[in-house]
Amino acid sequence: MDALAAVAREPHAPFTIENIVIESPRVGEVLVEIEAVGICHTDLAARDGALPTALPAVLGHEGCGVVREVGPGVTKVAPGDRVGITFNSCGRCPSCTAGAPSYCHQFMHLAYDGTRDDGSGPITTEGGERLTGMFFGQSSFGTHALAFERNVVKVPSDVPAEILAPLGCGLQTGAGAVLNSLNCTPESSLVVAGAGSVGLAAVMGAVVRGLSTIIAVEPHASRRELALELGATHVIDPTSGPVPEQVRAILPGGVDYAIDSSGVPAVIESLLGSVTFHGKIGLIGVPADPEASIPLTIINTLAMGVTITGIIEGDSVPDKFIPELVSLYKAGKFPVDKLVTAFPFAKINDAIDAQHRGEVLKPVLVHS
Structure with a gap:
């Protein structure tokens, strides 16, 4: 499908807003229409070469949005469900089976390589240029993101997306x-x-x-x-x-x-x-x-x-911990709103500059 994304093309350079093409979800994958996405230091570290993510790339790993399509075998969520997107994990290694997915033995591959196990990637430009995607199992700096059943968590519809998005990484950590x-x-x-x-x-x-x-x-x-x-x-x-x-x-x-x-x-x-x-x-x-x-x-x-x-990731089991944080927020005990500043998605570079100047704590990009 056609989508819009912020693309990192050069280290230390501004992101460029570009038209992209995302594949339909395969087995175990979930297509999410993004409502909001937090900006984390890790995104900038990947852009600037401090992490092993190949450029050009679509980054972003604190997404929140609505499921639009699911691949074969997905039962956890369905089209129309609202989800937060967090870090991915394999579900099979000793750490995952012991209930410690943030220490997944495949964490580096799943977070930074931007490919499926078969080496394929889901994102290209309109002209067919391959872009690194699936950053942290999502690449949510865009209007849509392809995630996995394991790293999406159902979230309520009565909490603003800019509050839910940063729970996927920084705040849960x-x-x-x-x-x-x-x-x-x-x-x-x-x-x-x-x-x-x-x-x-x-x-x-x-x-x-x-x-x-x-x-x-x-x-x-x-x-x-x-x-x-x-x-x-x-x-x-x-x-x-x-x-x-x-x-x-x-x-x-x-x-x-x-x-x-x-x-x-x-x-x-x-x-x-x-x-x-x-x-x-x-x-x-x-x-x-x-x-x-x-x-x-x-x-x-x-x-x-x-x-x-x-x-790593606050030793979180996302399906359990993110709903706990949402409940605490709704009870007034975890005031995420005091940390977050929302920016229009197209203003991603302005948001990063404002954070660098110390004017905002947690910039979150929202789609109108």
Whole structure:
């Protein structure tokens, strides 16, 4: 079918709005008419060559829309159903069968290669040029996306699409880091480094879980203010002094949990000095420099029984966790609306520029 998409053709270059052609869904596939799609740092990392996704490509991996057609064998959804689209997983590997699809053994292939198992792809230009598609099993920077039965989740019709879309990746990652990955206990303490949309989702998850001390570390004053509005009990400006000292001025013994959403080695090192004995540190952010390292002072921290764990997609089982987040939003306990700014789909480059300037936290593209 004919569709419209934002195409990434060159690293660090603006997206171009182009006419494309999408194949009809094959076995297990679902064609979705996109209502809204969030813009995530991962999309830009793929465009700019930091991830192994071949250009030109249609990116986008936080879609929300209405099912228009399903392929053979699909029973989970039907045409007319409204769905959120999340990360894909194989459903067959040891992680998937153990209920941990975000650690699917095929994650890299399913997220970044943009092909089916047979090497085919579903998207071309009008002139027949092949475009990398199926990014994270969706490529939702367009009017339509071809997804899979495994990575679509039914969502209600009475919640705005711009609220539902970012639940597919960034917000479920932040909230899931607290509620699933670290499984923070009520009345415990947490420090979150970085008050972007992922970090603030972690703050909101901590409020939901009932933590007693929630500290957000963020250099931008407006984001610190928003963190307090969302339920952080304390905020720290890292430019005002060493973070461990500031954290221990609040809790002299250190915090029980720490989450990094920045991927900056110096920030991660500061968290190592902020946790207490048997503390747990969750790493969400991916370092921009793959050669980055942390000094061997980490050994002193590990001697305190500290656990450091990497976190992918907040250890979410999307069919269960996304509906939970929707219910929390509808109950006023997960105020996604305070993070999101909607832009017309055609203004994708303006939305990215606004995010880069720090004017918006979570830009979401909407189709009128």
